[in-house]
Amino acid sequence: MDLIVQKYGGSSLADAQKIKNVAGRIARAKDAGNRVVAVVSAMGDSTDELIELASQVSASPDRRELDVLLSTGELRSCALVAMTLMSLGHKAISLSGAQAGIRTDAQFGMAKIAGLDPQRITDELDKDKIVVVAGFQGITPGMDTTTLGRGASDLTAIALAAGLDASRCEVFTDVEGIYTADPRLVPSAIKLDEISFEEMLELASYGAKMNPRSIELGMVYDTPILVASSFSDVPGTLIHGDPDMNRNVGEIRNRVSGIATDINVAKVTVQGVTDRPGIAAGLFEPLAADGISVDVIVQNASAGGKTDLTFTVKRDALARAEGVVRRVAESMDSDDVVTSLGLAKVSIVGTGMQDAPGYAGTMFRALADAGINIEMITTSEIRITCIVSEDQVGAAARALHTAFDLDSPR
Amino acid sequence: MDLIVQKYGGSSLADAQKIKNVAGRIARAKDAGNRVVAVVSAMGDSTDELIELASQVSASPDRRELDVLLSTGELRSCALVAMTLMSLGHKAISLSGAQAGIRTDAQFGMAKIAGLDPQRITDELDKDKIVVVAGFQGITPGMDTTTLGRGASDLTAIALAAGLDASRCEVFTDVEGIYTADPRLVPSAIKLDEISFEEMLELASYGAKMNPRSIELGMVYDTPILVASSFSDVPGTLIHGDPDMNRNVGEIRNRVSGIATDINVAKVTVQGVTDRPGIAAGLFEPLAADGISVDVIVQNASAGGKTDLTFTVKRDALARAEGVVRRVAESMDSDDVVTSLGLAKVSIVGTGMQDAPGYAGTMFRALADAGINIEMITTSEIRITCIVSEDQVGAAARALHTAFDLDSPR
Numbered sequence: 001m002d003l004i005v006q007k008y009g010g011s012s013l014a015d016a017q018k019i020k021n022v023a024g025r026i027a028r029a030k031d032a033g034n035r036v037v038a039v040v041s042a043m044g045d046s047t048d049e050l051i052e053l054a055s056q057v058s059a060s061p062d063r064r065e066l067d068v069l070l071s072t073g074e075l076r077s078c079a080l081v082a083m084t085l086m087s088l089g090h091k092a093i094s095l096s097g098a099q100a101g102i103r104t105d106a107q108f109g110m111a112k113i114a115g116l117d118p119q120r121i122t123d124e125l126d127k128d129k130i131v132v133v134a135g136f137q138g139i140t141p142g143m144d145t146t147t148l149g150r151g152a153s154d155l156t157a158i159a160l161a162a163g164l165d166a167s168r169c170e171v172f173t174d175v176e177g178i179y180t181a182d183p184r185l186v187p188s189a190i191k192l193d194e195i196s197f198e199e200m201l202e203l204a205s206y207g208a209k210m211n212p213r214s215i216e217l218g219m220v221y222d223t224p225i226l227v228a229s230s231f232s233d234v235p236g237t238l239i240h241g242d243p244d245m246n247r248n249v250g251e252i253r254n255r256v257s258g259i260a261t262d263i264n265v266a267k268v269t270v271q272g273v274t275d276r277p278g279i280a281a282g283l284f285e286p287l288a289a290d291g292i293s294v295d296v297i298v299q300n301a302s303a304g305g306k307t308d309l310t311f312t313v314k315r316d317a318l319a320r321a322e323g324v325v326r327r328v329a330e331s332m333d334s335d336d337v338v339t340s341l342g343l344a345k346v347s348i349v350g351t352g353m354q355d356a357p358g359y360a361g362t363m364f365r366a367l368a369d370a371g372i373n374i375e376m377i378t379t380s381e382i383r384i385t386c387i388v389s390e391d392q393v394g395a396a397a398r399a400l401h402t403a404f405d406l407d408s409p410r
Numbered sequence: 411m412d413l414i415v416q417k418y419g420g421s422s423l424a425d426a427q428k429i430k431n432v433a434g435r436i437a438r439a440k441d442a443g444n445r446v447v448a449v450v451s452a453m454g455d456s457t458d459e460l461i462e463l464a465s466q467v468s469a470s471p472d473r474r475e476l477d478v479l480l481s482t483g484e485l486r487s488c489a490l491v492a493m494t495l496m497s498l499g500h501k502a503i504s505l506s507g508a509q510a511g512i513r514t515d516a517q518f519g520m521a522k523i524a525g526l527d528p529q530r531i532t533d534e535l536d537k538d539k540i541v542v543v544a545g546f547q548g549i550t551p552g553m554d555t556t557t558l559g560r561g562a563s564d565l566t567a568i569a570l571a572a573g574l575d576a577s578r579c580e581v582f583t584d585v586e587g588i589y590t591a592d593p594r595l596v597p598s599a600i601k602l603d604e605i606s607f608e609e610m611l612e613l614a615s616y617g618a619k620m621n622p623r624s625i626e627l628g629m630v631y632d633t634p635i636l637v638a639s640s641f642s643d644v645p646g647t648l649i650h651g652d653p654d655m656n657r658n659v660g661e662i663r664n665r666v667s668g669i670a671t672d673i674n675v676a677k678v679t680v681q682g683v684t685d686r687p688g689i690a691a692g693l694f695e696p697l698a699a700d701g702i703s704v705d706v707i708v709q710n711a712s713a714g715g716k717t718d719l720t721f722t723v724k725r726d727a728l729a730r731a732e733g734v735v736r737r738v739a740e741s742m743d744s745d746d747v748v749t750s751l752g753l754a755k756v757s758i759v760g761t762g763m764q765d766a767p768g769y770a771g772t773m774f775r776a777l778a779d780a781g782i783n784i785e786m787i788t789t790s791e792i793r794i795t796c797i798v799s800e801d802q803v804g805a806a807a808r809a810l811h812t813a814f815d816l817d818s819p820r
Contacts, residue, residue, distance in 0.1 A: 016466035023467075050486070056426035057433075057490055058497035065496070068489035068504050072482035076460070079478035080467055086475070087468035094478050099553060120553075143509060143530075 002167040003035040003125070007135065007157035011174045012230035013077050014044035022230060023084035025172070026130060030090060035125045037164065039135045039157040040081055042073025047150075063108035067137075067147045071097070074134035074153070082132045092130040095120060097137035097145070102156065104138035104146045111138055111146035113155070116163035133160065154214035162221035168238075169223055171210070172230035177237035178203065180406040181259040185394040188407040192257065194238045199257050202349040202383045215239065255352025256359065256404035259397050260383075263344040263390055265295070266318035267375070268325055269310040272335030279332060283309065286324050292317050296345070296378045296387060306335075310376060312387065315341060343375065344393035347385040348400055354381045366403035372396050412577040413535070414439055417449040417545065417567035421584040422640035423487050424454035432640060433494035435582070436540060440500060445535045447574065449545045449567040450491055452483025457560075473518035477547075477557045481507070484544035484563070492542045502540040505530060507547035507555070512566065514548035514556045521548055521556035523565070526573035543570065564624035572631035578648075579633055581620070582640035587647035588613065590816040591669040595804040598817040602667065604648040609667045612759040612793045625649065665762025666769065666814035669807050670793075673800055675705070675753040676728035677785070678735055679720040682745030689742060693719065696734050702727050706755070706788045706797060716745075720786060722797065725751060753785065754803035757795040758810055770794055776813035782806050 006029060008022050022040075030036045050069050054061040061069075078094035085092035101117030124131045135153025138146050148155050154171055161169035178200065181189040195203070197219035204212045210227065218225045219241060228236025273279055280299065287294055297311045313321045322339050329337050353359050363384055367374060372395060376387035388396050401407060416439060418432050432450075440446045460479050464471040471479075488504035495502035511527030534541045545563025548556050558565050564581055571579035588610065591599040605613070607629035614622045620637065628635045629651060638646025683689055690709065697704055706722045723731045732749050739747050763769050773794055777784060782805060786797035798806050811817060 016463060019467050053426060054490065054493060057429050057494040060497075061493040062496045065489045065493040065504055068506075069486055069493075072485045072489075075482045075485075076479055079475040079482075080464065083464060083471045083475040083479075084467040086472045087470075094475055096478075096555075145506075 001033060001035055003037070003164055004029055004168060004170060005037045005039065005157050005161035005164065005166045006170045006172060007039040007153055008041065008081075008230055009153070009171075009173045010041040010044050010047070012172055013040060013042075013081070016080075019043075019077075019080050019084055022172075023081055023088060025230065026081070026132075027085060027088050027090055029170075030130050037121060037125070037131045037133060037160055037166070038081065039133045039153055039160065040074060040077040041135050041153040042070075043077055043080075046073045046076075064144060067108045067111075068145050070147050071134070071137040071145045074136050078132045078134040082130075085130055085132070090130055091128055092132060093124050094132045094134070095124070096134050097156070098139035098143075100131075100133045100160070102138035102159070104140060104148065106140040106142070106144065106146065108144075108146055110149040111140075113138060113148065113159050116159060118160065118163050121160070121164065149211075149213075151211040152213070154211045155217060158214045158217045158221075158223060158225060161223045162217065166223065168226055169218065170226045170228065170236075172228055174229065174231065175227075176229040176232060176234045177227050178239070179258070181397050181401050182261050185261055185397045186259065186401045188398075188401060190406065190408075191234075192237045193235070194240060195257055196351050197239060197241050198351055198382055199349050200239045202347065202380065203258050203260050256348045256350040256406065258349050259400050259404075259406070260347040260349055261344065261393055261397050263393060264314050265312050265343040265345055265387065265390075266315045266321075267310060267312050267340045267343050267387070268318070268321055269308055269338045269340075270325060270329050270332070270334050271308050271338060272306045273309055273329075273332045275305055275307040279307075280309065282332065283325065283328055284311075286328055287321060290320060290324055292321050292324065294321075296376055296385065298376045298378065312343070312345075312376070342390045343387055344390045344396075345385050345387055346393055346396040346400065347383050348404060349383045351382050353384070360384055362403055363400060366399045367396055370395050370399040372399070411443060411445055413445040413447070413574055414578060414580060415447045415449065415567050415571040415574065415576045416580045416582060417563055418451065418491075418640055419563065419581075419583045420451040420454050420457070422582055423450060423452075423491070426490075429453075429487075429490050429494055432582075433491055433498060435640065436491070436542075437495060437498050437500055439580075440540050447531060447535070447541045447543060447570055447576070448491065449543045449563055449570065450484060450487040451545050451563040452480075453487055453490075456483045456486075474554060477518045477521075478555050480557050481544070481547040481555045484546050488542045488544040492540075495540055495542070500540055501538055502542060503534050504542045504544070505534070506544050507566070508549035508553075510541075510543045510570070512548035512569070514550060514558065516550040516552070516554065516556065518554075518556055520559040521550075523548060523558065523569050526569060528570065528573050531570070531574065559621075559623075561621040562623070564621045565627060568624045568627045568631075568633060568635060571633045572627065576633065578636055579628065580636045580638065580646075582638055584639065584641065585637075586639040586642060586644045587637050588649070589668070591807050591811050592671050595671055595807045596669065596811045598808075598811060600816065600818075601644075602647045603645070604650060605667055606761050607649060607651050608761055608792055609759050610649045612757065612790065613668050613670050666758045666760040666816065668759050669810050669814075669816070670757040670759055671754060671803055671807050673754040673803060674724050675722050675755050675797065675800075676725045676731075677720060677722050677750040677753050677797070678728070678731055679718055679748045679750075680735060680739050680742070680744050681718050681748060682716045683719055683739075683742045685715055685717040689717075690719065692742065693735065693738055694721075696738055697731060700730060700734055702731050702734065704731075706786055706795065708786045708788065722753070722755075722786070752800045753797055754800045754806075755795050755797055756803055756806045756810065757793050758814060759793045761792050763792050763794070772813055773810060776809045777806055780805055780809040782809070
């Protein structure tokens with residue numbers, strides 16, 4: 001008998017009717033002969049509503065108390081789903097993160113899973129029950145409730161799937177799977193039947209809104225993850241670790257699996273910095289100390305002892321980043337600090353890229369032919385990213401989607 | 411240093427501003443030099459809203475799951491109150507029923523407190539923290555969440571006060587204390603400064619809406635309970651066990667302390683029953699088996715081998731009670747079964763009554779003078795209750811309030 005872990009997001013549980021639909025879907029998995037663990041998020045926007053309520057009583061709510069408050073959203077969902085399953089004639093039980101044995105450290109608001117003690121889950125499964133677990137939460141050694149960070153119900157589900165040695169983890173959400181590009185930008189985007197963990201990590205910036213830590217966890221424990229819609233019966237996308245995926249057997253493999261886009265990009269350039277050891281550290285250490293995450297970093301080759309240093313941050317961090325940089329730039333004898341908001345990232349992603357040349361050339365040619373200027377370039381082993389003007393990101397994604405033969409089903 | 415347990419009801423916590431007010435009141439008790447434990451109910455009508463939500467997904471929600479669902483209301487309140495206290499500059503921590511060591515049996519929905527292990531509370535108090543405990547909930551030996559029944563946050567507070575050997579338990583609610591009668595019926599009703607546990611038990615059917623089990627618990631552990639308003643600074647009513655209460659020292663004690671009224675009364679009369687042993691058992695056993703609580707029972711002395719048997723139930727139980735009785739009445743050769751809805755109870759309550767005659771006579775005379783017909787009479791050691799027509803209950807309460815000299819402060 002297969003053990004399947006399913007996960008349902010908040011939009012799939014937004015009201016009583018949607019909860020009944022989810023219960024029906026869980027029941028079908030049980031009726032098909034599986035042992036089933038369902039992990040649920042808080043209903044609809046209830047987590048945001050709780051954060052708003054907390055902000056009304058405290059300018060900076062204590063993190064332990066905020067975790068107690070937020071964890072109640074998932075408790076409500078799991079109790080409601082369990083009672084719905086019982087009204088459908090199934091045996092079911094809800095478990096909190098603590099009851100499910102999800103042990104964490106005490107970093108409230110972003111706790112790390114420290115261990116899993118799934119004895120209670122196994123006991124209840126052995127009683128032929130469907131086990132409904134509150135996502136997003138765990139418990140410290142001191143018996144305090146923690147949460148694992150926004151979107152971390154995926155993490156609960158995949159950790160349970162790994163710990164219970166499940167056949168697979170099924171993540172049901174409001175999209176039908178992982179696409180070759182964001183369908184809002186690229187109308188010809190095609191849903192992928194499967195994708196590797198590595199590619200999914202690179203693509204995680206769009207589409208299925210999956211938590212990157214969840215994908216890493218699935219990769220580490222080699223637990224296949226199916227991403228599918230909770231509103232339809234369309235087959236989803238299987239994220240798995242098989243390095244020899246069977247698409248296009250007998251044909252030349254298309255080694256680009258998708259186009260990732262991200263418009264949440266702002267740029268800071270420190271111009272005319274004296275090029276000496278320690279300059280980069282002198283800039284990026286104070287940014288890290290202020291909790292500002294830096295994404296792309298480019299330093300041009302220096303000429304005449306002076307260099308330009310450019311990096312990108314998320315847009316809402318630009319003002320803080322500029323403040324830090326202007327303070328530091330003076331001590332670097334910088335000529336000026338220039339910032340820009342209207343930028344976007346467009347990337348090609350594919351595991352095949354790492355042992356095949358020519359992808360960068362094809363990418364830059366396609367963008368040039370579409371009249372798109374490239375501001376910055378950065379690469380990983382399986383990804384090439386260009387920073388372009390925000391108003392050109394759709395055209396860029398469409399040009400690349402065509403250039404890498406993604407427009408028609410493979 | 412005194413230890414005080416405070417309890418705040420849902421109407422006192424209905425929104426962010428009310429939560430801030432409650433936090434201010436808790437903080438004042440701490441600033442006055444006390445160790446403070448605050449027990450909180452769910453915000454406003456949120457428990458009713460959760461019950462409605464459960465009814466939308468299940469015709470008869472599983473009781474364990476309903477307890478998981480309902481317990482989240484108090485968790486939200488305690489987290490919000492704790493973070494509000496911290497934003498006011500106080501050390502505070504919220505504890506769930508489980509964390510507070512409230513151990514119960516596994517009767518979901520109406521669990522009984524089986525024991526108290528307040529080590530965590532004591533540890534946090536020793537760290538100079540205000541401890542905010544989620545009312546209404548506990549945990550079974552199997553680590554499942556239970557609730558203690560509607561209105562049972564009072565019970566949590568008084569159990570903690572008893573277990574922690576607190577100086578007193580302060581119950582803050584939306585009334586200013588315990589009155590000599592329901593002020594909506596008797597405009598001259600006066601707030602009592604103090605009242606005995608025994609009298610409060612009899613009066614519990616009106617006014618402060620206190621859980622009778624809470625009063626019993628306070629009585630057993632001799633824990634004084636102050637009932638006061640969370641919206642004003644008017645002194646409340648102290649419920650305590652001192653048998654020689656100091657009111658009217660040097661005067662003749664008024665031995666009636668209050669008039670209780672209850673309009674949730676329906677009557678069933680089984681007419682012309684053959685008067686033989688076992689008739690009452692044959693009637694009330696099947697009612698109990700159907701879970702119908704019977705209140706007042708009156709059997710007239712028989713004449714000619716036939717008797718009438720009358721009892722009252724809450725109004726929403728009348729249809730079920732009548733069904734049971736009609737089924738049983740046939741086997742008793744009853745002439746007929748007659749029911750009536752428009753009734754009310756009016757009672758005089760006072761510990762002094764048990765060793766002084768004349769109260770019944772005064773009561774019946776006052777009602778007769780006011781033109782009120784008495785349908786049934788029942789008594790306890792410290793209470794005399796008359797069943798009257800519902801539309802006369804206000805007049806009856808006012809007449810008795812005057813007859814027993816309750817209209818002016820004592």
